Amino acid sequence: MKVKDIVPRLGLDMLSGDADREISGCYVGDLLSWVMSHAQFDECWITIMSNINVVAVASLTDVACVIIAEGARPEENVIEAAKAKGVCLLLSEETVFSLAAEMAGLLKEKQAE
Amino acid sequence: MSDALRFHYDVDGENFTSAGEASAQVKKKLRQLGFSPDIIRRVSIAMYEGEINMVVHAGGGKADVFVYPENIEIVLEDSGPGIADVELAMKEGYSTAPDNVRALGFGAGMGLPNMKRYTDSMTVESELGVGTKIVMKVNV
Numbered sequence: 001m002k003v004k005d006i007v008p009r010l011g012l013d014m015l016s017g018d019a020d021r022e023i024s025g026c027y028v029g030d031l032l033s034w035v036m037s038h039a040q041f042d043e044c045w046i047t048i049m050s051n052i053n054v055v056a057v058a059s060l061t062d063v064a065c066v067i068i069a070e071g072a073r074p075e076e077n078v079i080e081a082a083k084a085k086g087v088c089l090l091l092s093e094e095t096v097f098s099l100a101a102e103m104a105g106l107l108k109e110k111q112a113e
Numbered sequence: 114m115s116d117a118l119r120f121h122y123d124v125d126g127e128n129f130t131s132a133g134e135a136s137a138q139v140k141k142k143l144r145q146l147g148f149s150p151d152i153i154r155r156v157s158i159a160m161y162e163g164e165i166n167m168v169v170h171a172g173g174g175k176a177d178v179f180v181y182p183e184n185i186e187i188v189l190e191d192s193g194p195g196i197a198d199v200e201l202a203m204k205e206g207y208s209t210a211p212d213n214v215r216a217l218g219f220g221a222g223m224g225l226p227n228m229k230r231y232t233d234s235m236t237v238e239s240e241l242g243v244g245t246k247i248v249m250k251v252n253v
Contacts, residue, residue, distance in 0.1 A: 033223030056133030
């Protein structure tokens with residue numbers, strides 16, 4: 001499953017990054033140090049944080065994409081930083097819970113294939 | 114021991130949002146040098162946590178990364194207030210970060226524990242009112 005597969009399924013707004021990046025799992029969290037020690041390479045990270053440090057954490061952990069949930073909006077400099085670092089930023093109005101539930105469903109579907 | 118590659122960075126204490134620049138640079142350099150993704154991840158996360166700590170607690174500092182044939186050494190030095198109780202500071206969940214830092218998603222008390230977790234050795238030398246020096250090594 002790729003980023004471009006989840007964008008239409010979850011109704012996401014893609015701001016930056018690589019749509020062909022493979023997604024192998026999902027991680028949810030807002031405490032950046034916690035996320036840094038637990039999120040894995042190629043996972044989709046769902047958070048309500050939208051500040052510039054999100055881009056640094058996403059880049060260091062090398063997650064496949066970041067979904068900024070619940071209508072939170074990153075500022076322009078955050079989007080610029082994401083583009084410069086090749087971090088895939090996705091926006092959603094949905095709650096973290098409902099996005100995580102949908103991701104769980106998609107990942108299960110993928111496993112069953 | 115042969116000559117090490119050395120990268121030096123000044124960590125700006127005023128600008129919280131630029132924290133992470135040094136670790137991002139190191140990540141890029143290590144990638145160019147052909148290190149494995151696991152090594153790169155460990156070094157860059159440990160360094161990022163250290164950078165954040167220097168910005169939050171010490172008004173900035175300096176970071177040096179040495180690449181030896183057998184390990185990568187990260188040396189972080191600041192002239193901040195020092196750590197009163199290093200053992201306590203190493204405990205997961207213990208934090209003295211102010212609320213504005215917590216609002217940014219930091220201050221979970223995971224910084225030093227993460228640095229220890231991701232490196233093969235770590236020493237903390239700290240003196241109140243003088244500063245803190247942290248040396249971390251990741252075996253390659």
